[in-house]
Amino acid sequence: MTWIRLLLAVFVLPAVVIGVMVGSALSAPAQADTVTRQLLLQDTDFQFTSFTCLNDACSLALVSIVGDATSNLSPGTTGSFTADLIVDFSPGGDCNIVDEPGIFTFDNGTIFTHSHHEDCKTQGLRIDTPFQVTAGTGAFSGATGSGSEFGAVSADSAHNPVIYVGTISF
Numbered sequence: 001m002t003w004i005r006l007l008l009a010v011f012v013l014p015a016v017v018i019g020v021m022v023g024s025a026l027s028a029p030a031q032a033d034t035v036t037r038q039l040l041l042q043d044t045d046f047q048f049t050s051f052t053c054l055n056d057a058c059s060l061a062l063v064s065i066v067g068d069a070t071s072n073l074s075p076g077t078t079g080s081f082t083a084d085l086i087v088d089f090s091p092g093g094d095c096n097i098v099d100e101p102g103i104f105t106f107d108n109g110t111i112f113t114h115s116h117h118e119d120c121k122t123q124g125l126r127i128d129t130p131f132q133v134t135a136g137t138g139a140f141s142g143a144t145g146s147g148s149e150f151g152a153v154s155a156d157s158a159h160n161p162v163i164y165v166g167t168i169s170f
Contacts, residue, residue, distance in 0.1 A: 034142075034169050034170065035169065035170070036145075036167050036168070036169040037073065037167065037168055037169075038072065038166075038167060039071070039072070039073065039133070039145060039147060039164065039165070039166045039167055039168040040071060040072040040163070040164070040165055041069065041070070041071050041104055041111065041113070041163070041164040042069065042070045042071075042161045042162070042163050042164070043067045043068070043069050043081035043102070043104070043161060043162050044067055044068045044069075044070070044161040045067050045068045046065045046066060046067025046068075046081060046162075047065065047066055047067065048063060048064070048065050049064045049065060049066055050062070050063070050064040051063050051064075054086075058089075059088065059089045059090045060086070060087070060088050060089070060090075061086075061087045061089070062084060062085070062086060062087075063084075063085045063086075063087050064082075064083070064084050064085075065081075065082070065083050065085065066080065066081065066082050067080070067081045067082075068080065068081065069081040069104045069105070069106070071104065071106060071111070073106075073108075073111075073139075073140070073168070074106035074107065074108055077106060077107055079104060079105050079106035079107070080104075080105045081102060081103070081104055081105075082102070082103045082105075083100055083101060083102045083103065084101065085098050085099065085100050086098070086099040091118065091120075093120070094120055094121035095118060095119065095120040095121075096118070096119055097116075097117070097118045097119075098115075098116070098117055098118075098119060099116050100113075100114065100115045100116065100117070100131075101113070101114045101134075102114070102115075102131075108138055108139040108140075109136060109137050109138025109139040109140040109141070110136060110137040110138060110140065111133060111136050111140050111143055111168070112133070112134045112135040112136065112143075113131050113132065113133055113134065113149075113164065114131065114132050114134050115129050115130065115131035115132070115149050116129070117129035117149075124152065125150050125151065125152055126151060126152055127149055127150055127151040127152075127162060128148070128149075128150045129148070129149050129150075130146060130147070130148060130149070131146065131147055131148070131149040131164055131166070132144075132145070132146050133145035133146065133147075133166070133168050136168075136170055139170075140168070140170050141170060142170050143168055143169065143170040144168070144169050144170070145166055145167050145168035145169055146166050146167065147164055147165050147166015147167060148164070148165055148166060149162060149163070149164050150162070150163055150165075151163060
């Protein structure tokens with residue numbers, strides 16, 4: 001029994017401890033360079049470039065938009081914003097449901113966003129919804145994050161910006 005305890009104390013336990021430490025170090029994600037920052041994105045002066053009905057009643061449509069973009073992470077430059085929206089007009093009246101994957105492109109990289117929201121033409125904000133940062137390239141490689149998207153945008157006021165405020169990690 002003493003030999004077994006001695007064998008455990010001298011060989012087995014140190015080997016297990018070292019194995020756990022090495023395994024943890026190798027499987028841990030590399031987060032040393034990841035930093036969380038404030039994020040401010042704006043898409044402005046956008047144009048609807050296409051509209052395609054996805055059903056016979058045209059209550060579901062694919063709508064493409066392009067516009068200018070600005071960001072606090074690319075100061076002094078104007079980038080571009082593009083999105084292919086799926087718009088569901090079935091709520092009726094002045095309301096619609098939008099699935100919105102967005103792409104903000106700047107000289108130093110691209111930020112991909114996504115939101116899903118119901119919009120109704122009321123006084124104040126037409127868009128007021130959470131959004132997610134789903135990916136990034138260039139300086140924003142591996143980006144994740146979230147925040148709030150809002151705007152008073154309607155078909156007759158496309159000059160109003162849609163603003164995204166939140167945090168981003170990359």
